Amino acid sequence: MALRRLCAAVVAALLAGLLTVAVSAPAQAEVQHPRQEWLRKSTAGLFLHWGMFTAPKHLNCAEWERDVTGGGWTPDYWIDEARKLGASYVVLATFHSRLGYARPWPSKIPGSCATQRDLLGELTKAGKAKGVKVILYMTDDPQWHSEQGVQMLDSKAYSDHKGEQVDLTTREGFGKYSYDLFFEVMKNYNDLAGFWIDNDNEYWERNKLYEQIRQLQPTWLLSNNNEDTPIMDTVSNEQKTGMFPSYDYPAATFTPMPRLSEACYKLPNTGDWWYDGGNHAVDTRLNTGRYITNAGASIKSLMAETPMVNGKMPAQQEAYNNFMSSWVPPIQESIQGVEGAGYMYGGMQPGFWNDGAHGVITINPKTGKQYVHVVTKPRADFVRLRDNGYRVTGVKDLRTGERMSFSQSGGHLTIQGITKWDEYDTVFSVETAGQQGFYTGVKASATSSEDGFPAANLTDGSYEKYWDANAAQPVSISLDLGRRKEAAFLAINQRESSPTHARVSFGRPEDSSRIKDYQLTASNDGRNWWHVRTGALPSARGTQFIDIGSQEARFLKLTVLNTWGGPRAPVYFKELKIDEIRVGHSYPRSVRDGGLEAEDAARSGSARSEFCEACSGTRQVTGLGGGERNAVTYRDVSVATAGTYRLQLDLTSSAASSVAVSVNGGAPVSVAVPADRADVPDPTSVAVPLTAGRNTLKVFSTGRSLGLDRISVGGLPPSNYTPKTTLTVEPHGVQWVSPGQQTVKITARLRLDADDQIDNVSLAPVLPAGWTLTGAPATRTSMRLAGLLEGTWTATSPAGQDVGSVSIPVTASFQLLSSDRKVSGSVPLRTRPADRVFVREAEDSANVFGSTGLTSCGSCSGAEKVRNIGGSPDAAVTFPNVVVPAAGAYRMFIQFTVNGPRSYFVTVNGGAPVEVKLDGVGNNTPYVAEVPVTLNAGANSIRFGNDKAGAPDLDQIAIA
Structure with missing residues (x-):
């Protein structure tokens, strides 16, 4: 036995020596690796925040452990609750800065709470027995060490252990302490699946921690919170809110496939991430929606629940888990082992559909089967979405097994006659005969390209190689079909490297870098171009389409006039990137579409039926202009109950005009129709009163000639x-x-x-x-x-x-x-105020913000502040035009918030930066510091930054 220990020690020493050499190279991103395979196949994880400050709060480690055991904590309960949620892994967040830095394992390294009972080992063993992985949360942050009025980090004990003075309340000292904990865990818990790391510590990075984890535990996953660190396997996007619909979590994320990403969010509606003593409600609608939309974007749902000290979930969370245990299994095949469709794995278009419907598509990469998830049902009895060139052969309701009627034309799939809606997600299984109607061998060129991201990447068939516009706007992309050919539409997959939901996340403005306004032209010789279409694309994820009618040309040129991102979001402003552009020459067709076709209605005057490739049923009625004598009349528009309805008219128009609708002989209702194309329909809607049963609708134009493709009737949007x-x-x-x-x-x-x-x-x-x-x-x-x-x-x-x-x-x-x-x-x-010669808020639009961001702060002046100051030269706030009446010495009052010691470096009129050291507790508590400054008469410039480290948040400055 002694010889075995000696050999082990020698091997460990040799390995440590090898690591010193092996980890000298910089970290490289491993976007895809065999160790990630189990997570790629999973749908969800359970995030457990649970520690010493779980209510009732404990400030003594032994007393907390006593109550955990005495309360009946068992690891199987957590594993079983995870399985109810369809989760294949658990992340245990106990060594957490706001939960007392507790370690749920017996540790030989002093410095914070450590249990005698091996709770981590028991949980890992229970998970292994039931096929649920366990990942350990590790924090980088010592700043909350005395939040409860008691010191939770024992610097003396750790210093004695190390034989050197180490202050655990500093980032350097805490980094050294937690660095040792990583190695202790790796040595003792081989069955762990990895570490979930809450941001980075400089000590870890300097000492190549992650590279050593890779060599000591090569099968373990590394996940990082809120940022895309190259060596990490997973990017976690923490608690995004405010989207529309509220459940559409992917709208606020920024990580393109195939990079693994998580959506990390709380299931309880209110309360802290950890149990605070309340039985908070769980919004089933919100959280099932998040669960499904994340699956539809290949994002893993890491759902945070708040177990009590004894490990049990509060009653409302347990009830939600029980609901999920019966709700998930019938649609299991549509959310596990699938990828989000409409992206690099193919598939139809997710997002907003007809009559207020919203949902996502998932696709099985092996079988090609697609699943249409209708999360918000339409105000009609059908769903109509872009088919992305897939010829559909069959549709069924996945929950009921019912075969559904469907039709295809004009680039759309319509699933008809839907009467059974699931309250949270109606899922249709869609069989296809594959994609058709796209050209191959198209060559691309562009007026601007970032080095290494050429235009050739646009049409190479690889979604992992993309074109970068090199911050140019406008910028043009030319597509060469090789010879003159017929073209019907473009399908564009933009890089999913920016959110579509504009918001402030940890102080940084987020906005979409996707195409907004565009112009499309065509040419046969590459010199003489004619206008095809001008329009705008939505800021939306997944494949986007530009229908161009019937064009015969060799070249198509897409000119991107601008993007949705603005200058206040410098990370995304003008940062256009496109994975693929495909040129479509035809649409899949089946029987007629689900609307009321114009060609089937009665016509009068000059109204006539014409072929239209992009129209539903490939026909439209043209000649609607000059008044009621040239009209389309529908004699059987039926609704079950009387009321006001939304009537959608799919119209073609080569010039600005208006459309009028008369219902049952009543006064016409008119609405403007903008100029577009005479062979591409676009929807226009009007509110109309309908009686129960059959109604007669006459559609005409008092302006210039219009074409009508189809109409459909649905409910009005909610008030x-x-x-x-x-x-x-x-x-x-x-x-x-x-x-x-x-x-x-x-x-x-x-x-x-x-x-x-x-x-x-x-x-x-x-x-x-x-x-x-x-x-x-x-x-x-x-x-x-x-x-x-x-x-x-x-x-x-x-x-x-x-x-x-x-x-x-x-x-x-x-x-x-x-x-x-x-x-x-x-x-x-x-x-x-009378005693101030100048006052300005930090968030004032007159200031220059760099890469910092505005965020709300209820206790601050103006209820806003500027956050994320410091860490790089561009993360600074500059106050230009600070006007004072005379040159001389002044007192500057800085209003700020901070948690722990941090510094500004203040530069006045380009002079030498002066360090202003500040301290405080709580990022929502404003403090005021006074600093002497020397100013010129008239306008001055004052800059707040810290090129090397994070600075306090800034609320306001005032000069006296």
């Missing part, structure tokens, strides 16, 4: 639905003004981000009593996707008095299907 818009109002942030009468210039821009039509749009400020406004409201008759409305006004306060504290609302009002809607921003103004 609480407002199409997604971006309303930008400047100046942004509280405006601190001097005493007396003031004049404020206000600018506003409304952008429509949703694929809806809004009408009678008006944009204007609403002034407080006594104020005067120069400038008229900005108006537009109608707006569609990516449409803009801008206005500028001057607001003047009453003479002879101070502004005081007022807010000037800026409101955009419009109609959606004849129903009023509005969105608003505001310009808040405050009179500057």
